[in-house]
Amino acid sequence: MDLLKEHLIILPGLEGNTAAHLNVLQRAMEAFLEPIIVFYWAAWISVLAFLIVRYVFSSGVILRRPKERMPKQSGHIARALFVGGTIVLVTLLGAIFVAQENAAGTIGQAEYLAFSEDELAMYLKGRINAVGGQRAYKEFGDLIGGLKDAQQHSHAHLFGASLYEVLGDGGFSVCDDKFLYGCFHEFTGRSIAEQGLGAAHNLNQACIDNLKERSLFCQHGIGHGVQAFFGYSDTSLKSALAVCKELPENDPIGGCYGGVFMEYNLRTMLGEEAEVRRSNSPLEPCDTLPLEFSRACSFWQSQWWRNSITADVQNEEEAYVHMGRLCTSFGSHGELDDICFRGIGNILAPGVDFEANRIKEICSVVSEQSFQRALCLISAAGRSADAVSSDEAEKICAPLKEARLAHCLAAARKTNDAVRSVKLE
Amino acid sequence: MRGSALLFFERVRFIYRRLFSIHEIETSFTLQLLTGASLFILFRNFSGFIREGSITVEAFLNNNYLCWPYFLDCGELYFLHMLPNGYSQTALYSGFLFLMALIAYAIAKGKWTIAHLGILILWSWQTFAIFALSMELSSSYMYYATVLIAVFLFLPHKLFFSQFIFVFLYFLAATVKFHEGWILGSIFTSYETGLPFVSDAYAPVAANILIIFQVFGSWFLLSQRMILQRVAFAFSLLFHVYSGILILYGFPILSILYLLILFGPLYKKIEAPFDFRSIPGWALSLTLLILQLFPILAIAGDHRITQEGNRFGLFMFEANYQCVAERDVVFAENESERTVHFGSGRGDCDPYAHWFRTRNLCSRSDEGVESVAFSLDVSIDGGPFYRIVDEENLCAVRYHSFTHNDWIQTPEGGARVVGYPVENKLFYYRNPLLPHVTF
Numbered sequence: 001m002d003l004l005k006e007h008l009i010i011l012p013g014l015e016g017n018t019a020a021h022l023n024v025l026q027r028a029m030e031a032f033l034e035p036i037i038v039f040y041w042a043a044w045i046s047v048l049a050f051l052i053v054r055y056v057f058s059s060g061v062i063l064r065r066p067k068e069r070m071p072k073q074s075g076h077i078a079r080a081l082f083v084g085g086t087i088v089l090v091t092l093l094g095a096i097f098v099a100q101e102n103a104a105g106t107i108g109q110a111e112y113l114a115f116s117e118d119e120l121a122m123y124l125k126g127r128i129n130a131v132g133g134q135r136a137y138k139e140f141g142d143l144i145g146g147l148k149d150a151q152q153h154s155h156a157h158l159f160g161a162s163l164y165e166v167l168g169d170g171g172f173s174v175c176d177d178k179f180l181y182g183c184f185h186e187f188t189g190r191s192i193a194e195q196g197l198g199a200a201h202n203l204n205q206a207c208i209d210n211l212k213e214r215s216l217f218c219q220h221g222i223g224h225g226v227q228a229f230f231g232y233s234d235t236s237l238k239s240a241l242a243v244c245k246e247l248p249e250n251d252p253i254g255g256c257y258g259g260v261f262m263e264y265n266l267r268t269m270l271g272e273e274a275e276v277r278r279s280n281s282p283l284e285p286c287d288t289l290p291l292e293f294s295r296a297c298s299f300w301q302s303q304w305w306r307n308s309i310t311a312d313v314q315n316e317e318e319a320y321v322h323m324g325r326l327c328t329s330f331g332s333h334g335e336l337d338d339i340c341f342r343g344i345g346n347i348l349a350p351g352v353d354f355e356a357n358r359i360k361e362i363c364s365v366v367s368e369q370s371f372q373r374a375l376c377l378i379s380a381a382g383r384s385a386d387a388v389s390s391d392e393a394e395k396i397c398a399p400l401k402e403a404r405l406a407h408c409l410a411a412a413r414k415t416n417d418a419v420r421s422v423k424l425e
Numbered sequence: 426m427r428g429s430a431l432l433f434f435e436r437v438r439f440i441y442r443r444l445f446s447i448h449e450i451e452t453s454f455t456l457q458l459l460t461g462a463s464l465f466i467l468f469r470n471f472s473g474f475i476r477e478g479s480i481t482v483e484a485f486l487n488n489n490y491l492c493w494p495y496f497l498d499c500g501e502l503y504f505l506h507m508l509p510n511g512y513s514q515t516a517l518y519s520g521f522l523f524l525m526a527l528i529a530y531a532i533a534k535g536k537w538t539i540a541h542l543g544i545l546i547l548w549s550w551q552t553f554a555i556f557a558l559s560m561e562l563s564s565s566y567m568y569y570a571t572v573l574i575a576v577f578l579f580l581p582h583k584l585f586f587s588q589f590i591f592v593f594l595y596f597l598a599a600t601v602k603f604h605e606g607w608i609l610g611s612i613f614t615s616y617e618t619g620l621p622f623v624s625d626a627y628a629p630v631a632a633n634i635l636i637i638f639q640v641f642g643s644w645f646l647l648s649q650r651m652i653l654q655r656v657a658f659a660f661s662l663l664f665h666v667y668s669g670i671l672i673l674y675g676f677p678i679l680s681i682l683y684l685l686i687l688f689g690p691l692y693k694k695i696e697a698p699f700d701f702r703s704i705p706g707w708a709l710s711l712t713l714l715i716l717q718l719f720p721i722l723a724i725a726g727d728h729r730i731t732q733e734g735n736r737f738g739l740f741m742f743e744a745n746y747q748c749v750a751e752r753d754v755v756f757a758e759n760e761s762e763r764t765v766h767f768g769s770g771r772g773d774c775d776p777y778a779h780w781f782r783t784r785n786l787c788s789r790s791d792e793g794v795e796s797v798a799f800s801l802d803v804s805i806d807g808g809p810f811y812r813i814v815d816e817e818n819l820c821a822v823r824y825h826s827f828t829h830n831d832w833i834q835t836p837e838g839g840a841r842v843v844g845y846p847v848e849n850k851l852f853y854y855r856n857p858l859l860p861h862v863t864f
Contacts (some may be wrong), residue, residue, distance in 0.1 A: 015541060022609065022611065022614075023614070023625055023626050023629070024626070025626060025627075025629055026609045026610060026611065026614070026628075026629055029608065029609055029629055030605075033605055033608060035611070036608050037603050037604070037608065040599075040602075040608075040636060040640065041603055043640050043641070044596075044599060044600065044603070044640050046640065047640060047644070048596075048597070048714075051644075055697055055699075058696070058699075059697070059699035113813045125839070129838060129839050166839055166841075167841070167842050168841040168842045168843060169720060169842065170845075171842070290625055
């Protein structure tokens with residue numbers, strides 16, 4: 001296969017796509033490609049129509065006014081009008097046809113949401129096939145607009161799965177940071193699950209190259225894929241974490257590790273067969289992992305609790321108070337407890353649709369210690385800043401004062417890495 | 426007895442002259458020049474055929490030939506041997522060379538019926554070879570040459586239809602270019618060497634000027650306004666001279682000859698004929714139009730990638746192809762052979778060509794072929810490689826000429842992207858640097 005690589009670039013992602021580089025003019029024209037093609041066809045059909053009409057008239061098959069009665073100039077004008085008018089008419093008809101072709105098969109939100117998961121996948125794959133990944137993703141964004149963030153996120157997972165199925169690795173560039181990176185999560189995860197761990201390194205580099213400082217969420221998707229690749233046993237968790245450890249520029253909590261724990265706990269990549277991990281021990285597996293991994297584990301543990309231990313608790317306050325109590329049982333000089341409260345803030349924000357008042361209410365009851373309540377708020381502010389806006393995130397910081405307020409505002413404004421690194425004593 | 430034979434000969438000659446409108450040639454200096462041009466074009470084509478092994482017995486035995494989908498068993502007609510296996514092919518073409526010398530003599534003596542008959546014989550062999558014996562010999566250039574010489578040989582109103590169909594073919598060929606590769610110029614910029622003497626930045630401008638000329642400007646070759654006619658003539662001439670840098674002499678020589686003879690100093694506006702005798706000319710024009718539009722209207726998918734229905738019309742320089750074909754042949758003894766073929770050109774990347782040769786392998790191999798797994802990844806104009814064929818057993822599928830074949834995937838139909846190409850090199854024939862590997 002070295003021969004393949006010598007002559008062609010067969011790698012996932014966009015790297016190596018050197019033959020298709022477009023210059024400035026080509027890029028500008030690419031945006032109008034469809035109208036240009038329609039125009040050329042319209043012009044071509046018009047010229048053909050003009051020739052047919054002209055030759056049919058000059059053949060005498062159809063009666064016409066005697067030539068001498070028609071002023072020469074008006075003949076030219078008539079000809080110009082005929083060709084020009086036909087070009088305009090055919091261009092318009094062509095544009096309508098293309099617009100209809102592109103619109104064909106699109107549906108409204110109500111219809112979309114009424115689909116079963118299989119039907120949704122079929123619809124999305126059909127649109128990706130029909131209009132390409134970018135356009136289908138835009139349509140998809142319009143369809144799920146107005147849904148709760150968590151819902152959008154799970155729909156985006158479905159889109160990522162369809163995208164990967166239709167376009168393979170070439171679809172990587174379609175996903176972006178919208179919908180809490182759901183498309184990235186599923187896409188990268190599937191790529192690794194199908195192609196093995198070799199894809200993890202390529203995708204990680206592509207994440208860093210394409211998303212720069214926002215690569216964390218993309219790397220999170222890699223974590224999902226790695227865990228799904230190994231399976232869901234205790235041993236496989238350790239194998240997946242070892243792979244994450246090898247990836248350069250990875251975050252100790254939120255990147256690849258985060259994806260691994262989320263996948264290990266929720267098994268999202270099993271699709272319809274996804275089933276939340278069952279265990280009688282609330283601290284498992286964090287209590288058995290080395291410290292380098294248990295930090296990330298304790299951060300993501302609250303997400304598992306919300307989907308398992310407290311899944312049936314309807315009252316949000318009650319559920320989070322219970323989870324807060326579980327956080328305090330981690331030990332390890334309180335470090336894991338604190339990280340756990342940050343994890344609570346991280347899942348609370350999307351859980352209440354980033355409503356600042358609800359976040360403040362719930363964070364105020366999760367712990368008896370003001371420091372842990374502050375961690376909850378700061379983490380939620382950071383998450384809200386990513387998903388909604390810095391203005392909205394700043395509202396979450398209102399209950400805090402002095403140093404904690406400063407840290408919270410830094411998280412809300414994304415001006416430093418406050419949530420991850422600051423010691424809040 | 427001798428008198429009746431002469432009478433019969435005279436009668437046949439009279440009918441032949443009427444049937445092929447020989448008097449038009451005798452009374453038109455332009456058509457007389459066109460007789461010489463037709464002879465020259467056939468000489469040029471035959472000098473290629475004499476070296477071409479694609480219709481020899483050896484090509485059939487080595488499964489190195491390509492029949493048209495409408496005549497899959499064409500190889501069974503092959504009877505020629507080429508050196509080092511025999512002299513029959515070179516002998517045949519030497520015979521044709523002798524005929525060409527006779528035609529040249531007839532032209533010099535003004536014996537236009539004999540010259541016409543000689544060209545008819547050469548054209549018939551060329552047409553038979555291209556459309557019955559070998560799809561490999563066919564190309565847009567051959568299509569052009571065959572149609573234009575046919576107009577000269579068969580149609581009444583030879584001069585008008587020679588002019589009209591020459592321009593009409595320009596116009597039809599424009600449809601090939603209503604595509605991303607030509608409009609953005611990426612067909613050229615995806616080559617390492619780009620467009621000759623035009624920087625990549627201006628490649629789209631140059632490509633679109635040509636498209637606009639083919640749609641609108643080419644018709645001014647038939648104009649009675651001399652300024653417009655001369656401008657169109659000069660542009661066409663310049664374009665064909667320039668195109669020689671990319672595509673060598675074949676197409677430019679034909680086009681330049683026709684341009685000079687039909688639209689050069691001798692050009693005179695001819696009114697379109699609409700008498701009974703003009704019907705074959707208009708019918709041919711309509712047929713060419715239908716054939717050109719057929720793959721676009723009747724066959725689903727981008728025919729630049731699938732190449733389905735492509736050769737019904739003109740398809741010259743329609744895309745920059747790159748492909749990888751992988752074939753796993755499983756023999757009856759459970760042995761297998763895997764080959765990877767890298768292609769850079771239309772012929773290499775045509776799913777039909779791969780299917781045809783695999784079909785022969787399946788039915789004719791002495792070692793008993795059980796199955797042939799086959800995949801074909803195709804990229805055009807530097808775009809992604811799409812896996813357009815991914816068949817577990819190519820022996821089990823059939824090829825349909827007039828509809829889309831389900832076993833050929835299209836990008837719109839879900840063909841997977843499997844990679845991206847680097848810039849390739851432009852070769853006149855096949856890229857000799859690309860390997861053919863057997864494992």
